[in-house]
Amino acid sequence: MSLTFFDRPAEIVARELLGTLVVSSVDGETTAGRVVETEAYLGYDDPASHGYRHRRNQRNAALFGPPGTWYVYLSYGIHWCANLVCEAEGKAAAVLLRALEPVEGLDVMRRRRRVAADRDLCSGPGRLCQALGITRSLDGLPMPQSPVVVVFRQADGAPLSVAETPRIGITKAAKWPLRFVIAGSPWASGKRSWVVTGP
């Protein structure tokens, strides 16, 4: 996938990442999942963004990097969350990967996650990072040259039906409709009401 793909508004990238495949080659093991849920963070103008008002620190430095860069941070001291930086360098816009449909290496994911149900493998930003072995080691790396890559949109022909909802788990500007889900996907996180805006 071309880096220029990410040189566009985060809400557009968030939509277009739906249906793409994320392939991880961490610790010599391959795992992969199809993106079914994303969230857009618009950068220094977005009160919910880690880069709001150009606030820059050790944790979020990668967020201010060039488009196509991984931004991975520790959430609540426990879970990793993976973002792909969008738009111009310094804008601090990004897309958070929120859920995947497990596609390959499910045995590896099950070992890493230790959950009973496969639907719990990748249905959340922290969960998918654990399943794919994503940690801070990816932070700041250009995605195409990293152990975890976004490869392609699966050419299944039919246009995706995309649901658009408020963002989850935040307190500022949470109502902005910047969460995108493949409508009806059983692999998305949580169970919430959706507004379908796509075909």
Add this chain to the structure above:
DNA sequence: GCGCCGATTGGCT
């Protein structure tokens, strides 16, 4: 230097 808070999750009520 200290205390609070978070783009979460999983276990318990």
Add this chain to the structure above:
DNA sequence: GCCAATCGGCGCC
């Protein structure tokens, strides 16, 4: 549905 776990950044004293 509620809440603890757990860490680093940040605001404030």
